[in-house]
Amino acid sequence: ETGSSGSLDNNFAYSARTSWYPCGDWGSGQLSDFDYHHSPATRVGAGWASSAINRTGSTEFNSVRVVDSGKKLSLMLPMTVDQYRVNLYSIDASIKYAGWSWTSEYYFRQISDFQGAAIPELFDHGFWLQAGKFVIPEKCELVARWSRVEGESGLLGAGTESSDEIAGGFAWYFRGENAKLVIDLTRLNGAPIDSATLSIAPGDSGWLLRSQIQFAF
Numbered sequence: 197e198t199g200s201s202g203s204l205d206n207n208f209a210y211s212a213r214t215s216w217y218p219c220g221d222w223g224s225g226q227l228s229d230f231d232y233h234h235s236p237a238t239r240v241g242a243g244w245a246s247s248a249i250n251r252t253g254s255t256e257f258n259s260v261r262v263v264d265s266g267k268k269l270s271l272m273l274p275m276t277v278d279q280y281r282v283n284l285y286s287i288d289a290s291i292k293y294a295g296w297s298w299t300s301e302y303y304f305r306q307i308s309d310f311q312g313a314a315i316p317e318l319f320d321h322g323f324w325l326q327a328g329k330f331v332i333p334e335k336c337e338l339v340a341r342w343s344r345v346e347g348e349s350g351l352l353g354a355g356t357e358s359s360d361e362i363a364g365g366f367a368w369y370f371r372g373e374n375a376k377l378v379i380d381l382t383r384l385n386g387a388p389i390d391s392a393t394l395s396i397a398p399g400d401s402g403w404l405l406r407s408q409i410q411f412a413f
Contacts, residue, residue, distance in 0.1 A: 205253030211245035222292070226373050227299050228328050228337055229292035236293040243286040248309070251278040260307070262349035263320050264359035264386035266398025269307070272352060276312035283308075295330035307349060320347025328367075337367045339380070345388055359386030379407045 220237030224230060249256045251270075260269040260282060273280075288301040301324045308317040322345030330337045346358035365380025387400040395406055 203253055204255055205248075205250035205257075207248040207250055207253075209245065209247035211243070213241065213243040215239060215241035220292075224373060227290060227292075227297055227326065228367075228373075229295050229297045229330065230334060230369070230373050231292075232295050232330065232333050233293050236291055238289070238291045240289045241287070243284075245284045246282070248279055248281045261388050261390065261398065263322075263345050263347040263388045264357040264399075265350055266386070266388045266390060266400075267350070269349060273310075273315070274313045277310055277315070279309075279311040280307055280315075281309040282306070295333060297326075297328045299326045300324070303345075305347070305349075316353035318347065318349045318353055320345060320349050322346060334372075335369055337369070338364075339367060339378075340364045341380075350388075357386075359384075359388055361385070361387075374412045375410070377407070377409050379405075381405050 216239070218238045218240065220233060220235055222237050222239055223233065247256075249260070251257050258268050258270045261267065262269050262272065283306040285304040285306075286301060288299070290299040291297070303322055303324075305320040306317065307320075322343065324341070324343040326339065326341045328337050328339045341361070341363045343361045344358060346356055348354075348356055350357040361382060361384050363380045363382035365378060367376045367378045369376045382404040384396070384400050384402060384404060387396050387398060389396060390398050395404065
C-alpha cells in the first residue's frame with residue numbers, strides 16, 4: 197500500500213544494471229566535466245527491467261504513458277484488460293575531457309502479453325543526447341540537449357508516432373556540484389511525460405523558457 201496514490205500488485209519486478217569505464221578516471225560521478233580532465237574519461241553501460249503489471253495495483257497500472265500524447269496507457273486499454281508486461285532496455289555511453297562532456301542514452305520499451313483483449317505487442321524506442329562545455333572552469337557550463345521518442349503505444353499498434361525535445365542553456369555552479377542555477381530554452385513537439393519538476397505536461401508543444409535551482413544531497 198502506497199497511501200492515497202493507490203496500491204501495488206503482487207508481481208515481482210526484476211532489474212539489472214552494469215557499467216564499464218574503458219579509460220581514464222571518471223571522477224566525481226556527474227555527467228559534466230567538473231574536474232576538467234586532462235585525458236579522456238569514458239563510461240559505457242546497459243540496463244534491463246521487467247515486470248508484469250496487474251490492474252489490482254493501480255499505482256503501477258496507471259503509471260505507463262504512451263508516445264506521443266503522454267496519455268496513460270490504462271485509459272486507452274479496454275476495461276477487460278487486467279494485466280500486461282513491460283520490458284525496458286537501455287544502453288549508454290559518456291565521455292569527459294578538457295571541460296567538454298558528451299552523454300548519449302538509448303532506450304527500448306516492449307509492452308506485451310495483454311490479458312483480456314487482443315492487443316498486439318507494442319514497441320517504443322528513443323534517445324537522449326547532451327553536450328556541455330565549461331567556459332569558466334567549475335562555474336559556468338554551456339549545455340545543449342536533444343531527445344526523441346518514437347513508438348506504437350499511442351495508437352495501440354495501428355501505427356507509429358513521435359515526439360522531440362531540443363534545448364540549450366547554461367548552468368552556474370555556486371556550491372561545487374551540489375548546487376547550481378540552470379536556465380534553458382526548450383522546444384517541445386509533444387511530450388510523453390508528466391513532470392511538475394520539469395514544468396512539462398503531457399502533450400505539450402511549443403517553446404519553454406525555464407529557470408531552476410538544483411540541489412544534490
